[in-house]
Amino acid sequence: MKGPKMLKVIENKPIAGYVYSLKLHAPELCERVLPGQFFHIKCGGDKFPLLRRPISLSYTLMEEGCMVLVYRVQGQGTKNLSSRRPGDPLDVLGPLGNGFEITNRHQRVAIVGGGIGIAPLVELAGVYGKRAVVFAGFRDETFLIEGLQQRSPDVRIATEDGSVGYKGFVTDILAQHLKEHRFDVVFACGPRPMLQRVAEACRKALVMCQVSLEQRMACGVGACLGCSCAVKDTDGSLQYVRVCKDGPVFWSEEVCWDE
Amino acid sequence: MKGPKMLKVIENKPIAGYVYSLKLHAPELCERVLPGQFFHIKCGGDKFPLLRRPISLSYTLMEEGCMVLVYRVQGQGTKNLSSRRPGDPLDVLGPLGNGFEITNRHQRVAIVGGGIGIAPLVELAGVYGKRAVVFAGFRDETFLIEGLQQRSPDVRIATEDGSVGYKGFVTDILAQHLKEHRFDVVFACGPRPMLQRVAEACRKALVMCQVSLEQRMACGVGACLGCSCAVKDTDGSLQYVRVCKDGPVFWSEEVCWDE
Amino acid sequence: MNRVDMSVSIAGLKLKNPVMTASGTFGFGEEYGEFYELKRLGAVVVKGITLKPRQGNPPPRTCETPAGMLNSVGLQNPGVDYFLEKELPRLLDKGASVIVNISGATVDEYCAMMEKLEPSGVAAVELNLSCPNVREGGIAFGLRPDAVYDVTRRVKECGDRPVIVKLSPNVTDIVEIASAAKEGGGDAVSLINTLLAMDIDINTRKPVLGNTYGGLSGPAVKPVALRMVHQVAEALDIPVIGMGGILDWRDAVQFILAGARAVAVGTANFVNPLAPVDIIDGIEKYAMQQGFSSVEAMVGALL
């Protein structure tokens, strides 16, 4: 972890309704950032919005010395972010957090993303390439599919409205797949109810699962204890850990889902 | 007075260091606005900066249905304003205030502006044309001179650093002129110390003088009593009046200068 | 979809909708009355008046702060007699429900004003208790429960008009103060008035306001106001008029969910002169979407 940097915006364009792809010039950070890590970004002016917003790495473009973050416009922070233009400086802190635990012993992995939760998984898909099956779920409009396919050929798509791929939830196709195939580990990112369903499916299939959690953050670096989430301690007791520093990636079995 | 309008920015460009010229499409307002009136402008987003900022009409461009406001970047509000681009909508309330009192009996008038206080006088110069002598004072860099000259040929310039015209204060050349020439009325706009000196010179020369005052404003329409300035009542007692509604133009002899 | 019943009953009044203006931000309705019809509002709360005319504080009287503003108007107003003669008839002609905010330096002054207002057409009287009480060495009435109780009870005795007690947020225990207002016979409480605050110009090295201290209002104070409204509405059975930082309908809905039976819009008028009417519309749409048949059903409807 180093101080915040002013990075240059290379591109900031919509890739689906409300979803933007932000390319930043950051050769040095590209070298260091791990899949699943995030950046804490000053989206607005001085005082409004006040706090930084956490956005994960989507993927790096090593040759260009660039990294790409993909975000959905949600409220004022991301709205401000979406108005940054090429050439603008952007105040970025990070990479932060632990990122996914990647080992060379994983021979077959599943990567499961829902909605904007797909964004943080693209770099990870690149790490596992052919060893991964990627499950991507959308409400209707899809995005980042090409980027995923370039990195990891086996991409299965589910849409709630059935416009592309399987009609229904991505967790359905995952659960089905888990019955027939064996994975060394499952990586998941998306809305909490989806993660909970993935965790449940993995528990049943006796597969280890890493989930990337979200929580409202203030500092983003571990100092304020503002982003706590409850995990089970080794003795089964509940304990609060920091999503920003101890996470955002946790083993699904640690997480207190019904909290 | 009508509700706030979303006007289209046609042009918003620097015309001197920190000084911007903002052209707005507003055919209907052009017809109504009087020299010396101002607009109350939402410069920023929703909450920051919160309040509107008062900016005077500089001049209208009737054929184009446009009006031009000229402002100096001072703090956050005007800084935000300066980042508006052509095509952007701008939330403008007005015209507000009384404007200069103009009568057809004024045969010879002096128009005196200091710094950004020159901006609100351009339209007025157009009203009086050849009947006016315009005195314009600057620190160093001049602006709006051409616009003034087009409307009123006799423009006298003073700069504090002597780079253009008389070296010194505009009040010096005014005072000199007042000794030799008779004016029916003097109109002045600029920093308060300058206005006070103009008022003093006029008092000595027995010339009536109208000054455009500034005060921090909240509502801009007369409802909050936030923009008070002290004037002398007919019985000599001090009384607070509203710069936004009872002004911004006052007869200099009413104003309590040492308040 | 069915329409929502927007009316609310508060302090014995039936208002056509829950949106009022906050005292001191709306003058006597003249200026903003040029933007829309005043009778569209639940009520017009006029600027604070006193028994005698007041000149107010020296300028500057306002300044902007992060997401807020300070004011130190100092109750500049033409006095109750002028108000009754010149301003009130004009307001009533427009069909507005008028609530008069009154300030006194002594309990007797409050009572004298109440007696003058009683026979007029005002809908209710709002006691502004943030003004220094000369009897108690300049401590504002609103800061001590016994003083709040006392002035409320005495004013109630002077007439039958509903009395709304407007509370200062600059207190340790807002529930204790609101409770004193209730015990004194107050028909409703308004909260919050402004937070005492200051700003400093580091170039001139002087306070920005001519009066050094002023009142903080606007979005910055909303979280404090919401908390106080929630505390009072939870603890006491007295209707609450919520205010403090309401800029748009979302803010107004927050106050209603927190337990306010009506809301008042202050600083927002300066930002958007149409704020009160926009807020009425927004509340109605929200209620419709959420399936509330009336605004009253939304009051305190936190889950």
Next chain:
Amino acid sequence: MNRVDMSVSIAGLKLKNPVMTASGTFGFGEEYGEFYELKRLGAVVVKGITLKPRQGNPPPRTCETPAGMLNSVGLQNPGVDYFLEKELPRLLDKGASVIVNISGATVDEYCAMMEKLEPSGVAAVELNLSCPNVREGGIAFGLRPDAVYDVTRRVKECGDRPVIVKLSPNVTDIVEIASAAKEGGGDAVSLINTLLAMDIDINTRKPVLGNTYGGLSGPAVKPVALRMVHQVAEALDIPVIGMGGILDWRDAVQFILAGARAVAVGTANFVNPLAPVDIIDGIEKYAMQQGFSSVEAMVGALL
């Protein structure tokens, strides 16, 4: 130009500059210590600790508000023993001046912590009086002058370390409370802690914070903080550590001009991790430009 003497004496301590971190926003210095050397700060005020470890409040614990934020961390901390064993040595190794913020549910708990801290290398102890006092039915110590006096006096008796009393702004009369801290023997007062506040999500119709209420901090509260610092500094002869909404050096200068002898930077760390060091530099430049030979000469230098 000559350099400015940046050092300040406060509560018997000589600090190399007037800039501290605000408790709870800086952890135990570990995280921000990666951005710059902790010994550059006037002092590091560590997160509030308690006698026994505490788990803290349920999430969400933070949310943004207009120009501010709410927090309801609920004093999650590993307890004083762990702090002394694991955290303090690391901080002292880095050359930091360490001020320990302590919270207790009873006066005895404060004293027990003071006794444990006394023999350690901490520079001073800061009493956080915003926590509910179990003996008094959950009313925070900081809300009542007698309680403030009592806990300050008792803690002072437990050791020789300077005691800074951190005051809650949620009170009617901050001068009365600060005065109690002074009478109790407090060496300095810190103000302000956070304003009690809440936020509501109108979509879920629930309070945003897991704990319903939380503390408001950040630029939104600065005008209130400045006013309180000014009031206390004018009225009493006790050094004031000013905080509340300081984002940059301009804000810090305002507090010093208002009468604060030192300042603490809280929420700003989250916005700009380098805020405290940027602020040190900025204060120095300002002092130089304004012709102050020392920061101490700037204290209370309103014109």
